[in-house]
Amino acid sequence: MIKDFLISFYKHLCEDYRHRKYLPVVAFVVLQILLIYSIDFYAWKKNLNFPPILNALLLFGFYSLAYYPVVLWVNYSEKKNLKLPSRFWIISLMVIAFFALTSSVNLYYFLDFLKQSDYHYWLRKVSNNITPFLVFLLLFIFTWKKFFKNSSDGFLWTGKNFTWFKIIWPILVIIVPLIIFGSQLGGFQEEYPSFKISNAHAGAYSPLFQLLTFELAYSLDFYTVELVFRGALVLGLISVIGKNALLPMASLYVFIHYGKPPAETISSFFGGYLLGYMAIYSRSVLAGTILHVFLALMMEVTAIILFVRV
Secondary structure, three states: OHHHHHHHHHHHHHHHOOHHHHHHHHHHHHHHHHHHHHOOHHHHHHHHOOOHHHHHHHHHHHHHHHHHHHHHHHHHHHHOOOOOOHHHHHHHHHHHHHHHHHOOOOHHHHOHHHHOOOOHHHHHHHHHHHHHHHHHHHHHHHHHHHHHOOOOOOHHHOOOOOOOHHHHHHHHHHHHHHHHHHOOOOOHHHHOOOOOHHHOOOOOOOHHHHHHHHHHHHHHHHHHHHHHHHHHHHHOOHHHHHHHHHHHHHHHHHHOOOOOOHHHHHHHHHHHHHHHHHHHHHOOOHHHHHHHHHHHHHHHHHHHHHHOOO
16 A cells, blocks of 8 residues: 555656656745744744734734645646636635634633632643644534535545555655764654643642643644645645645645754654645544654654653
């Protein structure tokens, strides 16, 4: 199965790749990465300390800058015009706006009893990962039939078969040594593990319990990311703009990695593109979700083993 997928992916690249189409996108993404890290966008945005709605508007602007120029260029490079269907604009603007909102809003800050709890660090971290899923679940429940439903896809792009597992298990094996190598690169120790056990309150809920429940919520957040990027922005748009949905999605996917180690941000363009094609091939986001969750949890475990002194 992995062989069939790789052959299909190779054929796609041979058919789709043209210098005129791809090289300007790669240059745009490189410029994006240079700007993100030269101005330290993560720290800059944090220092602004905007209220949630203003922060969401700021992110919507930056997300749009990372996404729409690539969409327009890809369309122009093939069709020699900048016109796109109204359905594309409705879906993409809606999804990007909600993603900007969920990147800025955490239910924790609206529930005083969570902030006043001795377990506020744990509750904040868990809530931060659950909030986006709840928001997008509601969004898709109300918009699925009108904008996203396809007879070949299951609800939330879960697919109707699980043959995709034959695609990903060899990749899972390859990932392990790559993570061990990546853990030696600069920035890894500062970023991971995402849940600092030293910040956990020791009480009725042990730090280990808090860590495990956080990792579950952390995993759920990756499903949300797959729903947005490989689901809504690829499978949700493939009937509108075809496989031209891949490059814009990959560009935006790079931008959301600001604050991560540079190597992770750079690799996200290639990884996002590959996961996007995998979603098209399997008609499901589950393959990408499993890969994403496995990668994330392996990075967490590696960081705990190598760096954390409990």
